[in-house]
Amino acid sequence: MLFSDPVVLVSTLSVGVGISILAFIFFFRKKSVKTQTSVVSESSKLVPPAKDQPTSASRVHSGMSRTREYFRGAFDRLFSGSQGSEFFSNLEEVLLSADVGIEYAEKIIQKLKEQYGLRTPSREELKSSLHSVLVSGLPKGMPLLDASSDAHPHVVMIVGVNGAGKTTTIAKLCALYRAKGRRVLVGAADTFRAAAVEQLKTWVERTGAEGVFQKEGTDPSAVAFDTVAAAVSRKVDLCLVDTAGRLHTKVNLMEELKKMKRVIAKADSTAPHDVWLVVDGSTGQNALRQAKEFHAALSLTGVVVTKLDGSSKGGAVLALSTELGIPIMFIGVGESPEDLVPFDANPFVDAILTGL
Numbered sequence: 345m346l347f348s349d350p351v352v353l354v355s356t357l358s359v360g361v362g363i364s365i366l367a368f369i370f371f372f373r374k375k376s377v378k379t380q381t382s383v384v385s386e387s388s389k390l391v392p393p394a395k396d397q398p399t400s401a402s403r404v405h406s407g408m409s410r411t412r413e414y415f416r417g418a419f420d421r422l423f424s425g426s427q428g429s430e431f432f433s434n435l436e437e438v439l440l441s442a443d444v445g446i447e448y449a450e451k452i453i454q455k456l457k458e459q460y461g462l463r464t465p466s467r468e469e470l471k472s473s474l475h476s477v478l479v480s481g482l483p484k485g486m487p488l489l490d491a492s493s494d495a496h497p498h499v500v501m502i503v504g505v506n507g508a509g510k511t512t513t514i515a516k517l518c519a520l521y522r523a524k525g526r527r528v529l530v531g532a533a534d535t536f537r538a539a540a541v542e543q544l545k546t547w548v549e550r551t552g553a554e555g556v557f558q559k560e561g562t563d564p565s566a567v568a569f570d571t572v573a574a575a576v577s578r579k580v581d582l583c584l585v586d587t588a589g590r591l592h593t594k595v596n597l598m599e600e601l602k603k604m605k606r607v608i609a610k611a612d613s614t615a616p617h618d619v620w621l622v623v624d625g626s627t628g629q630n631a632l633r634q635a636k637e638f639h640a641a642l643s644l645t646g647v648v649v650t651k652l653d654g655s656s657k658g659g660a661v662l663a664l665s666t667e668l669g670i671p672i673m674f675i676g677v678g679e680s681p682e683d684l685v686p687f688d689a690n691p692f693v694d695a696i697l698t699g700l
């Protein structure tokens with residue numbers, strides 16, 4: 345017999361057992377892979393619906409990350425050496441580098457010195473004192489313009505130098521007010537570039553707003569007049585007039601905008617109800633200079649500060665609101681439509697000082 349030889353028997357048995365073990369392992373590996381796959385697909389059915397959209401405060405928090413990082417690094421250096429009056433002059437440098445502006449930086453240091461004398465505060469103390477000084481120096485958040493209860497239509501002229509973010513801000517405002525169910529009409533009074541009109545048209549269509557668009561080269565004031573006249577006759581809630589940011593000279597730009605403001609009043613004697621300046625927050629002291637010039641020419645009623653997400657100089661917002669005395673209406677902290685957030689002092693200062 346084949347198995348009469350014990351050696352053959354043992355080796356045959358071992359081969360058999362080996363094959364069985366391999367088959368066993370193979371079977372169960374396959375099964376466990378299968379099981380795993382099915383668990384993954386089962387559990388994917390259980391994934392909760394997409395989380396709520398980030399809140400305004402969390403958008404501001406992530407948008408302000410560069411400014412926050414700047415302050416964290418600067419505080420590390422500040423607390424690794426200097427004491428007393430040298431500490432305060434170093435702190436003033438830190439504030440100036442964040443574009444807080446000289447006048448406001450001096451005021452902040454003055455208040456801190458009153459509180460601490462020549463004693464050097466601890467990091468925690470400084471953080472909490474700065475928080476209260478900054479929040480108390482900033483105007484409280486403006487109530488969000490409720491376009492439904494105001495004058496109909498509420499006309500806002502949007503002005504600013506080229507590239508500041510005017511058209512993008514208008515697109516974001518369309519998204520914001522359309523989401524609140526308001527009827528919004530936009531006028532493309534930047535007729536110097538065909539691309540500018542097209543850019544606005546796309547957003548108007550995407551958000552379900554309405555628009556007045558005319559040929560490139562049309563007199564911008566004529567477009568503004570037609571826009572406001574259409575807004576009045578259609579009884580929309582909010583009317584936004586986009587303007588050009590670049591003309592041959594700055595004098596031309598200001599004169600054109602002043603003329604437009606006068607012409608808008610011919611279509612509705614109470615309009616424009618607001619003139620908002622859009623400034624690029626990453627340009628720091630330049631933004632402040634621009635704001636002063638535009639304010640002198642057009643009597644601004646509000647400022648929108650954009651591109652804070654791309655900058656470590658978020659202090660410009662502090663300089664703008666404290667030195668000009670014009671309310672900051674919105675801040676832009678990113679490129680998506682929801683990244684235009686009504687300005688509010690508390691979450692803004694929190695976003696800069698958290699984790700210091």
Ligand SMILES: Nc1nc2c(ncn2[C@@H]2O[C@H](COP(=O)(O)OP(=O)(O)OP(=O)(O)O)[C@@H](O)[C@H]2O)c(=O)[nH]1
Pocket residue numbers: 504505506507508509510511512513534540587588589590622650651652653654675676677678679683
């Ligand atoms: N990261 C970031 N980018 C922004 C923000 N706001 C605007 N931008 C970008 O800035 C650029 C210029 O924006 P526009 O809205 O075209 O600027 P404008 O003021 O209308 O410019 P002109 O029409 O040339 O006068 C675009 O690439 C926008 O996407 C913001 O808050 N964050």
Ligand SMILES: [Mg+2]
Pocket residue numbers: 510511512534540586587
């Ligand atoms: Mg534009």
